[in-house]
Structures are given as C-alpha cells and as structure tokens.
Amino acid sequence: MTNEILTISNFNVNYGSKKILDNINLSFKKNTINCIIGSSGCGKTTLLKSINNSIVFESELHVDGNICYDGKNISDIDDSTLRKEIAMLMQMPVVFPFSLYKNLEYVLDYYLKIDKTRKNDMIVDILKKVQLYEEVKDDLNISAEKLSGGQKQRLCLARALLTEPKIILLDEPCSALDVYNTMCIENLLLSLKHESTIIIVTHNIQEAKRINDRIIFMKDGKVVEDNENFFENMSTEEARAFINVN
Amino acid sequence: MKTLSKIIKFFSYTSFILLMGIIIFIFLYTVYRSIGIINFEFIFDSPRGMVLGEEGGIFPAIIGSIWFSFTALILAFVPALCSAIYLVFYLKNNRVKTFINNVFENVAAIPSIIFGLFSYAVFVYMLGFGRCILSAGVALALMIFPFLERKIEKSFLEVDKNLLIASYNLGIDIRRTFIKIVLPLCFKEIISSVILSLLFAMGATAPILFTGGVAFATVPNSLLKPAMALPLHLYLMIAQGASQINRAYGVAAVSLMILFIFSTLAYCLSHKTYKKV
Numbered sequence: 001m002t003n004e005i006l007t008i009s010n011f012n013v014n015y016g017s018k019k020i021l022d023n024i025n026l027s028f029k030k031n032t033i034n035c036i037i038g039s040s041g042c043g044k045t046t047l048l049k050s051i052n053n054s055i056v057f058e059s060e061l062h063v064d065g066n067i068c069y070d071g072k073n074i075s076d077i078d079d080s081t082l083r084k085e086i087a088m089l090m091q092m093p094v095v096f097p098f099s100l101y102k103n104l105e106y107v108l109d110y111y112l113k114i115d116k117t118r119k120n121d122m123i124v125d126i127l128k129k130v131q132l133y134e135e136v137k138d139d140l141n142i143s144a145e146k147l148s149g150g151q152k153q154r155l156c157l158a159r160a161l162l163t164e165p166k167i168i169l170l171d172e173p174c175s176a177l178d179v180y181n182t183m184c185i186e187n188l189l190l191s192l193k194h195e196s197t198i199i200i201v202t203h204n205i206q207e208a209k210r211i212n213d214r215i216i217f218m219k220d221g222k223v224v225e226d227n228e229n230f231f232e233n234m235s236t237e238e239a240r241a242f243i244n245v246n
Numbered sequence: 247m248k249t250l251s252k253i254i255k256f257f258s259y260t261s262f263i264l265l266m267g268i269i270i271f272i273f274l275y276t277v278y279r280s281i282g283i284i285n286f287e288f289i290f291d292s293p294r295g296m297v298l299g300e301e302g303g304i305f306p307a308i309i310g311s312i313w314f315s316f317t318a319l320i321l322a323f324v325p326a327l328c329s330a331i332y333l334v335f336y337l338k339n340n341r342v343k344t345f346i347n348n349v350f351e352n353v354a355a356i357p358s359i360i361f362g363l364f365s366y367a368v369f370v371y372m373l374g375f376g377r378c379i380l381s382a383g384v385a386l387a388l389m390i391f392p393f394l395e396r397k398i399e400k401s402f403l404e405v406d407k408n409l410l411i412a413s414y415n416l417g418i419d420i421r422r423t424f425i426k427i428v429l430p431l432c433f434k435e436i437i438s439s440v441i442l443s444l445l446f447a448m449g450a451t452a453p454i455l456f457t458g459g460v461a462f463a464t465v466p467n468s469l470l471k472p473a474m475a476l477p478l479h480l481y482l483m484i485a486q487g488a489s490q491i492n493r494a495y496g497v498a499a500v501s502l503m504i505l506f507i508f509s510t511l512a513y514c515l516s517h518k519t520y521k522k523v
Contacts, residue, residue, distance in 0.1 A: 084417030090411075090412065097427075110422055156412070
C-alpha cells in the first residue's frame with residue numbers, strides 16, 4: 001500500500017508562449033505538511049490551482065501533464081468529487097453573503113440529509129475544531145461579512161473541513177492575519193495533518209519553519225529544491241539566496 | 247486639469263438637470279392636460295362615440311395592454327434567463343460567446359416593426375392564429391428578449407467571481423451555487439429588468455399593429471383573440487384629430503400611472519425578497 005496520495009508528473013502550464021509551470025514532478029505523502037515557497041510570480045498559486053483543477057477558471061491557460069490523486073488521473077474525476085476531496089482556501093478568505101451559521105449549513109445541506117439537531121451539533125463541533133466557537137457562540141446568525149479577517153479565514157477552513165477533505169490546499173492563508181490568528185491557523189494545521197495532507201503556499205519563512213514536514217522551493221515555474229530538511233541542509237544556491245533575502 | 251474637471255462637472259450637472267426637467271415637465275404637462283378627463287367612467291368603461299373614444303373610457307385598452315405585455319414577458323423571460331445562465335456559467339468557448347453576444351446585440355437593434363412583420367407572416371398568416379394576443383405577444387417577446395437577456399447576463403457577471411470559485415472549491419456544483427448564491431444576489435436586478443421589459447413591451451405600438459392590436463375590441467378573455475392596447479389607442483385618437491387630443495392626454499396619463507404602479511410594485515417585491523436572503 002503506497003503512502004503517496006498525490007503525484008504530479010511532467011506537468012506544464014503555459015500562458016501563450018510564457019511558461020508558468022515548467023515540467024513539475026512532485027509527489028505528496030499522506031498526513032504531511034508540505035510548504036511551497038518562492039518569490040512572487042514563480043507559479044506557486046498556479047500549482048495549487050492545478051491540483052484541484054480550479055485552474056479551469058483561469059482563461060487562456062494551456063495545461064499538459066498528469067496529476068494523479070489516489071491513483072487516478074484528476075481529469076478522470078468529476079470536478080465536484082475532486083474538489084470535495086481536495087479543499088482549497090484562498091489568500092483572502094471568501095465568505096458567502098449570509099450568516100456564519102448558513103455559511104456552514106450551505107455545505108452540510110449539499111452533502112448530507114440530516115435533521116436540524118444533528119446539523120447544529122456538527123456546526124458547533126466544527127467551530128470548536130477551528131477554535132472559533134468561543135468567539136461566536138452567542139451569535140451564530142451574525143453576518144459572516146462582519147467577522148474579522150482571522151475569523152473569516154477560520155470560518156472558511158471550517159467550511160472546507162465539513163467536506164472531510166483528504167488534501168487541504170492553502171494559498172498564503174495567514175498573509176493578512178495578526179500574530180494571534182496566524183498562530184491559531186498554524187496550530188490548526190498541525191492538528192489537521194493527522195487527518196489530511198496539507199499543501200500550503202507561504203511567503204512567511206518562519207511559518208514554514210514552524211510547521212513544515214517538507215519544503216518545496218520554486219523559481220521561475222520550476223521546482224528548484226524539494227527537501228525534508230530544507231532549513232538544515234539547503235542544496236541549491238538559489239534557495240540559500242532566497243532564504244537570506246527573506 | 248482643474249479646468250477640465252470643472253467643465254466635466256458643469257456638463258454632468260447641466261445634463262442631469264436638463265434631463266430631469268424634461269421628464270418632470272412631460273409628466274406634469276400630461277397630468278395637467280388630463281385633468282377633468284380621468285374619472286371612474288374613463289378608466290372602467292369601454293370607448294364609445296361616433297369617433298371612437300370621444301365618449302366612454304379605455305378599460306379594454308388597459309386590460310389589453312396588460313395581456314400583451316405579460317404574454318410577451320412570459321414568452322421572453324424563460325429563454326432570456328436560460329440563455330444568460332448558459333452564456334455565463336456553462337459556455338467556455340470565448341469565440342462562440344462573443345458571436346452569440348453580437349447576435350443578441352444586433353437583434354436588439356432591429357426595428358420593432360420587423361418583429362411585427364415576422365409574427366404577422368408566421369403566426370397570423372402561415373400558422374393561421376390570426377390577429378390575436380398570442381401573435382402580438384410573440385412579436386413583443388422577440389423585441390424584449392435581447393434587452394432582457396443582456397440585463398440578466400450583466401447582473402450575473404457582476405457577482406464577485408471569488409464567491410463562485412469559493413463555492414466550486416467546496417465541490418458544490420454550478421446548479422446549487424447558482425440557486426443559493428447567484429440568484430439571491432441578482433434577484434433585485436432580475437426583477438427590475440423584468441419590470442423594465444414589461445413596460446418596454448407595454449409601450450410598443452409597431453409590433454402589435456398587424457398582429458393583434460385593434461381599434462376596438464371588448465375586454466379579452468383568451469390569448470387567441472385580438473385586443474385593444476393603450477399606445478395603439480393613443481395613436482388612433484391623435485390620428486383622428488384635435489378634438490380628441492385632451493382624451494389622448496388622459497390615455498397617456500393612465501399609461502404613466504400604470505408604469506408608476508408596476509415600478510413601485512417591483513421595487514417593493516425585490517426589496518422585500520432581498521431582505522430575506
């Protein structure tokens with residue numbers, strides 16, 4: 001039984017004649033936190049979007065190569081099923097324009113046919129899991145748009161966790177958050193790795209240091225270094241230069 | 247730069263004041279000229295007299311106009327909504343999308359009498375429906391379809407794309423995303439587009455001229471009967487000469503009142519429903 005949940009092979013993304021991703025070959029083990037680092041525009045977010053096929057929302061990108069999830073090519077998996085299994089959180093948390101409760105109910109109603117009591121229990125449980133319950137327990141009907149940035153990000157994470165994803169993709173989830181909320185998210189990710197594989201794009205090197213099981217360093221659309229002991233033993237000059245600058 | 251900004255500001259304000267002034271003038275002048283004409287009999291009676299309309303009222307024309315416009319709306323709304331959904335959420339090929347959008351824009355530019363002629367040839371003559379509300383409704387539906395479709399499509403395009411992507415990223419399909427997120431956000435806009443289209447159809451004369459509008463008919467009770475319509479009645483009264491002009495203003499004032507009532511209803515309906523979302 002293989003421990004790999006995701007394999008990317010000979011994967012390229014082009015925008016006209018410009019290469020956004022250049023021959024990416026990576027595999028991801030179950031229950032690990034994989035941090036992707038690199039300067040802006042190096043293709044990190046495109047790589048994340050490729051994994052759950054949300055790259056199709058970007059027009060005029062040409063994609064070729066293979067991404068296999070759980071042994072199956074993602075092009076053979078229905079998009080809805082794929083995105084249920086591979087959740088993605090964007091850099092700026094996007095909450096739906098209704099109450100906090102309904103944001104979570106929206107997902108539950110789609111996947112489960114359960115009664116109100118069970119639904120309430122699940123919502124409370126998931127809010128506790130993302131450490132948001134104590135802050136919002138008195139008013140679950142508050143508009144989700146009124147929450148703070150950190151609360152919104154945790155709500156988005158809670159919403160994604162309701163689909164019980166096997167892989168969670170995060171695109172700089174803490175870039176707009178204060179220290180408290182950043183620590184909250186980091187602790188959450190550390191606890192979630194026992195259930196899911198986490199692939200996180202970050203610009204925060206300290207954050208990557210705190211939570212990583214493995215670092216993937218990208219430059220100009222290529223994977224330059226893929227290392228489980230990145231900070232102790234960098235093998236490329238580019239990676240050393242990047243870390244020194246950051 | 248400051249001078250340019252002042253000039254733009256001056257023209258903006260002047261245009262606004264001029265436009266509002268003209269609209270208010272038309273409204274007040276029409277109401278002023280109809281004083282003494284509009285009464286219970288004028289609204290609820292049928293037209294009578296040696297010259298039709300010099301006595302009696304305009305009730306069959308009011309009801310006829312409502313029949314014409316609602317028939318057109320029912321025929322145009324579903325295809326317009328479905329086209330807009332398909333173009334925004336399902337059609338991925340940008341070239342085909344551009345082509346379809348160009349077709350709709352060109353259809354919108356076709357003179358409305360041509361739709362009347364088409365409906366006359368196909369429905370009145372070829373299919374044998376004769377001059378009736380349905381034949382006229384088709385002509386009006388063709389006229390309002392591109393307008394309605396563009397307005398609905400525009401409202402869908404204005405929804406924040408990140409909301410849609412966030413929903414798709416949860417594995418939720420387009421249908422559910424549309425019903426739960428897009429539709430509530432666009433509801434107000436759709437209702438106002440529907441009402442505008444309804445009023446657009448209500449005010450059109452050319453498409454119903456050969457297809458279903460007649461100088462005199464009783465209150466219609468079937469889609470397969472011809473009917474009177476307010477704009478056609480107004481046109482015929484003015485064509486009959488100066489003696490009818492004040493009664494024509496009465497018809498115009500009633501048309502404006504219907505417009506006002508429908509706009510207010512639309513506002514209340516959309517506002518109330520939007521608050522619930």
